[in-house]
Every structure is written in structure tokens, then in C-alpha cells.
Amino acid sequence: MKPESFTRLCIPPNASLHDALARLDATAQGILLVTAGTDGVTGRLLRTVTDGDLRRAALAGVEAASPLSVLPSHPPLTVGLQATQRDVLALMDAHRIDHVPVVDAAGRAVDLITRRELSQRVYLSSPHLGEDEVGLVQEAFSSNWIAPLGPHVDGFEQELAALVGVQHAAATSSGTAALHLGLRLLGVGPGDVVLCSSLTFVASANPIKQLGATPVFIDSEPESWNMSPQALAAALATLRAQGITPKAAVVVNLYGQSAEMRALLPLLHAAGVPMLEDAAESLGASYHGQPSGSFGRLAVFSFNGNKIITTSGGGMLVSNDAALIAHARALSTQAREPARHYEHVEDGYNYRLSNVLAGIGRGQLRVLEQRVQSRRAVFEQYRQALAGVPGLRWMAEPEGHRSTRWLSAFVLEGEGAQARRDALLDFLERHNVEARPVWKPMHLQPLYAGCRYFPHAPAQGNAGPPQVSSPPSGDGPAGRPWGLTHDVSRALFEGGVCLPSGSNMSAAQRERVCELVARGLELMVQTA
Incomplete structure (x- = not known):
């Protein structure tokens, strides 16, 4: 409720029963908060009044012009400012009530929680499916393509690459898997240094550590909240003076917005540091007309359940370098060599997206x-x-x-x-x-x-x-x-x-x- 709406719920004890009934009708919350003082707002909470209290008073013969103070006294059931949602719900269930006032340290009513809102959660970023996903998934089942790889995977890769404006894409089981593959493809390994945005989810940094490299974190700039070109320049200069050339830079596009690529890319190019663009949160964004995810040597997207489009879980590694994406596909399918038997010359991963989930992704792309x-x-x-x-x-x-x-x-x-x-x-x-x-x-x-x-x-x-x-x-x-x-x-x-x-x-x-x-x-x- 709006701040002024909450104020309207507060009423002084000298208000009449008639006034209280009119206020109940006007506010439509089913409860009023009777507070000490004459303004009905700033004083200590004395009690609550419901339409049931007023009906019982009328049946008992109390005059409508009588003040609320004549009603039988009932100490209010309240919680403090530190109470949790669980505390509130427990109090409601224990006393079979649907409203709980919140009071401050002085006992003044400052908020009201209703059972109705506790039954209607508003989520941060829930999945949003369109009309085509069910049909595409059904197609996967009808054709028996339910394992990793299949026509939906091929189609999803091609359609996303076209949307982002790159030539090649490899669908993976998660955005984190795509980051891990991307760093490995750039040659990151033990003893290397990798630059990384500091303001990001931990998945941007963990693959650096897991490959045995050392992350060096770069601050944000105040306007876009993404990697600071000023901080990046300082990092590159300091490392160069120490004889260190970073193996890669993970530049994150935060909360759906591209980093300042016109400032960052020249710095990285001059230093000979390839960019892995972490576009996990920014599919559909653009920077000076160019799609997010098309700036780095490699870039990654995420289709986790909370992302702007989702496959329930999944990711994509994209690049204009055909050899890199071909190598990514090989590594993501356990790096099996093209032989009749299972032949392996390098270690790989089980990182490919399933055909069923790719079908969901194709439907989601249509409504991006x-x-x-x-x-x-x-x-x-x-x-x-x-x-x-x-x-x-x-x-x-x-x-x-x-x-x-x-x-x-x-x-x-x-x-x-x-x-x-x-x-x-x-x-x-x-x-x-x-x-x-x-x-x-x-x-x-x-x-x-x-x-x-x-x-x-x-x-x-x-x-x-x-x-x-x-x-x-x-x-x-x-x-x-x-x-x-x-x-x-x-x-x-x-x-x-x-x-x-x-x-x-x-x-x-x-x-x-x-x-x-x-x-x-x-x-x-x-x-x-």
C-alpha cells in the first residue's frame, strides 16, 4: 500500500464507531489501527478494530456516535521491525488472524502485513515461457532426439549466432561451462594471470581459479557499473612493469548492459590480451548498435532459469573463430577423437546442451x-x-x-x-x-x-x-x-x-x- 494509504488505516480512539465504519469501507483492508493521540498516526498502537468488532458493538446496542474507546480492550498482536515473514505467518496461524501490525521500539504502528500478500509472492526474475516451446519440445520427443545433440541444438546454435551477429556458436550445459571452455581455449592454465570484473557473480571468476590461474580483479566505473577503463589501464600498466602479460580478460556485461567496449578493447588489444566477454546477463542488449556478445574473441551467454530467456539450464559459447568453436564442441563432448573406438588425446567434459532444452531455447529466442x-x-x-x-x-x-x-x-x-x-x-x-x-x-x-x-x-x-x-x-x-x-x-x-x-x-x-x-x-x- 502507498504511504498515505497506510496513514489512512490509523485512527484515534476518540473517533466514532460511525467514522471507523466509513474508514473501513474507504480503505478496504478489513482493519484499522487505533493509535494514541488526536491525529491517529503518531501515537502508540492501542488496539486494532475490524468490521467484526463494529458489528458486535452494534448488536450490543452501542451507539454509532460512541468513541472507539468504549469498545472492549484487546491488546494488539504485533511484531517488531526485526520480525521475519516466517514470524508474521506463525503469529497469524497461531491466532487465526489475517492482519499483523508492525510496531517500532516506541510501540508506534509503522506497517501492516496481510495474509493475502503472504500468499502472493513476487519473484525477482521468474521464467517466462511463450507459445512455441511446448511444440518444439514435443517435436524432440516425437523424433526421439532427447539426448545431447540433435537438430534443435544445431538450430539453436545457428539462430543465436545470427541474432548476436557472430559466425559460430556451441551450446553448453550452462553459462559457467561455456566460461570454463572459453578460458581453456584461450590457453589459460596454471601460473597465468587473468583479469576479471570484480562486480559480478562468482561464476565469472571461479573457472579462472579452477584452471590454476590467478584472477586480478578490476573495479567498476560509476556510470554503467561495468569494468572501469581507468582501472583496467592502471592494472595493465602495473602488470607490464612487473613483466606480466595477462592471458585473458573476462569482461562482464552487468544486469543486461554492455561494458564500455570502445574504451576497453583498445587497451586490451594494445596489451595483447584477448577478451572473453561474459554476456551471461546481457542477451538482447546492444552497444552503439552492435549486439552484446559480439565484441570478444569469445563470448558466453547463460540460459539459467532467472535469465531474460531460459532453457531451465544452459549456455552458449560464441565466436567468429571457427577453429575455436570446433575445438569447444570437441572438448564439450569428452574430447573424443574421430575413431571407431573411444580414442582420447586430451581431457574433455560433458558440457553439451540436450536437444530437449535446445528446443525450449529456440522458442524463447522468438520472443526475446x-x-x-x-x-x-x-x-x-x-x-x-x-x-x-x-x-x-x-x-x-x-x-x-x-x-x-x-x-x-x-x-x-x-x-x-x-x-x-x-x-x-x-x-x-x-x-x-x-x-x-x-x-x-x-x-x-x-x-x-x-x-x-x-x-x-x-x-x-x-x-x-x-x-x-x-x-x-x-x-x-x-x-x-x-x-x-x-x-x-x-x-x-x-x-x-x-x-x-x-x-x-x-x-x-x-x-x-x-x-x-x-x-x-x-x-x-x-x-x-
Whole structure:
């Protein structure tokens, strides 16, 4: 409910039963919150009133002009601001009630949870199937092509390559598998150094470590939230001075938006470092008219269940280099040699996508542009609805970019951003809305403690190259990278929120999220 809608639920004890009945009809929530004081808003919660309470009073002969204070006293059943959704539901079930007020430390009503909303979860990014997928999967069953490989796999590869504007593609069991294959094809192995965006999901970095190489993490730039060209230049210069040439660079396109390729590619080309473009989150995006996933020597996509299109699980490795993709196909089918028997000269993997799932993917590709338009519309509705909220900055769409808005993300700025972020996430979860923090950067992850990290900008007057290592503890002041004033990815994580962004969200769900975010942010101000 909107902030003003919640205020309308609050009523003073001197209000008449007649006024309470009219307020119940107007608010249509089935409950009012009787609070001390004359304004019915700022005082301590005294009790709740339902239409049942008013009916019983009328049957007992209480005059309609009588104040609410004449009703039998019932201490309210409430929860505090730290209560979880489970706590609320347990209280509802124990007392067979459908509404639970939330009170602050002073006992003032600040929120209301209803059973109805607890039965209607809003997901962050749920799968959205079209009309063709069932028929394509049925075709796979009818033809008995249900194992890995088959005509749907061939078709999916060809259709995605054409959509992205590359010549070759290999369908894999996951985006992570595609990343692993891509790094191996670029020759990454023990002792190598690989540059990697820090603000990303851990799957971008894990294959580097699993191949025995060492990741060096690169900060984001403030506008697009993707890899900072300034930080990349500093990393390349520092490593070059130390006689190190990175074997590859994993450049992530975050939350449906391409990185600044016009700035990043020349730096990598000059240093002789091939790019593996992690476009797992950005299928359907473009950068100055060129599709995301068409910039790197190799690029990967993900079709996990939460992505803009899905095969339930799957990925794709793409390139204009036919030899690389041919080698990828061989490695992904256990690297079997073309012999009558099972002959192997190198180790391979079971990484190919099944024909059944590829059928789903082909159907999903047909509705990709619709899904992009829907997610962009979700973002725009959020942006407009929350335009007046101070200290809230949306992930920008810089000139030349077309983002899919796979996830609608914003950052809360200013002091105490992380505490306010967590309070908002708790508030939304209490109302059965799934929202998430922005990715925790890799240089703050315990798994990568001690790895080198290059920030967007060093501390002013800081002598020496702008690089740091993260202490083992990634959280709190003690874990801040040494000597930094502009660690962009850390700030984005500490204040960043990803809202429900599914292309299948209903108008009512989108409005509900807008109202709850506004109410949750206002609540922080009230209870500060």
C-alpha cells in the first residue's frame, strides 16, 4: 500500500464507531489501527478494530456516535521491525488472524502485513515461457532426439549466432561451462594471470581459479557499473612493469548492459590480451548498435532459469573463430577423437546442451525482443514511481547503450547505505517480495581474499600504483581496501538493490513493488 494509504488505516480512539465504519469501507483492508493521540498516526498502537468488532458493538446496542474507546480492550498482536515473514505467518496461524501490525521500539504502528500478500509472492526474475516451446519440445520427443545433440541444438546454435551477429556458436550445459571452455581455449592454465570484473557473480571468476590461474580483479566505473577503463589501464600498466602479460580478460556485461567496449578493447588489444566477454546477463542488449556478445574473441551467454530467456539450464559459447568453436564442441563432448573406438588425446567434459532444452531455447529466442521491451517497461515504471526519492540513484543507461534491464537496480547513497539497504530488503521480504543486493564484488569475497584489485581511482596523493589487496574480512571498515577513496564496486554493493524485474510481472505486481519500496524507504526516515 502507498504511504498515505497506510496513514489512512490509523485512527484515534476518540473517533466514532460511525467514522471507523466509513474508514473501513474507504480503505478496504478489513482493519484499522487505533493509535494514541488526536491525529491517529503518531501515537502508540492501542488496539486494532475490524468490521467484526463494529458489528458486535452494534448488536450490543452501542451507539454509532460512541468513541472507539468504549469498545472492549484487546491488546494488539504485533511484531517488531526485526520480525521475519516466517514470524508474521506463525503469529497469524497461531491466532487465526489475517492482519499483523508492525510496531517500532516506541510501540508506534509503522506497517501492516496481510495474509493475502503472504500468499502472493513476487519473484525477482521468474521464467517466462511463450507459445512455441511446448511444440518444439514435443517435436524432440516425437523424433526421439532427447539426448545431447540433435537438430534443435544445431538450430539453436545457428539462430543465436545470427541474432548476436557472430559466425559460430556451441551450446553448453550452462553459462559457467561455456566460461570454463572459453578460458581453456584461450590457453589459460596454471601460473597465468587473468583479469576479471570484480562486480559480478562468482561464476565469472571461479573457472579462472579452477584452471590454476590467478584472477586480478578490476573495479567498476560509476556510470554503467561495468569494468572501469581507468582501472583496467592502471592494472595493465602495473602488470607490464612487473613483466606480466595477462592471458585473458573476462569482461562482464552487468544486469543486461554492455561494458564500455570502445574504451576497453583498445587497451586490451594494445596489451595483447584477448577478451572473453561474459554476456551471461546481457542477451538482447546492444552497444552503439552492435549486439552484446559480439565484441570478444569469445563470448558466453547463460540460459539459467532467472535469465531474460531460459532453457531451465544452459549456455552458449560464441565466436567468429571457427577453429575455436570446433575445438569447444570437441572438448564439450569428452574430447573424443574421430575413431571407431573411444580414442582420447586430451581431457574433455560433458558440457553439451540436450536437444530437449535446445528446443525450449529456440522458442524463447522468438520472443526475446518482447521480453526486452517488457523488462525495460518494468524499469521505467519503477524509475517514474520513485523519481522523488532522495539519495536513490538508478543504474544509468549511458549514451550508445541499449540495456535489457534484466534486473532493475538502484543504489542508495550516503551514510549508512548498507544498513538502509538491508532494512529495505527485510521490509520487502516481510511483504513477500523477493529483492536482492547488488552482487558482492569478488575482491570482497573470502574465496578470493588476498587477490590483487585495481580500483576505479586511488586515494588522492597516494603514491605508487593504484592497486590493493583485500584483507580476509570483506565487510565493515576493517575490510576496506587500503588507501582507497573511490572503490566503486564496494559502494554499489553496500547500497545496491535489485528489484523484481520479470517480463511476466502483472500490472498489479509492479504497482505493489513501487508502493512497497516507497513505503519502506519512508519507514527508514520515520524510524531513524
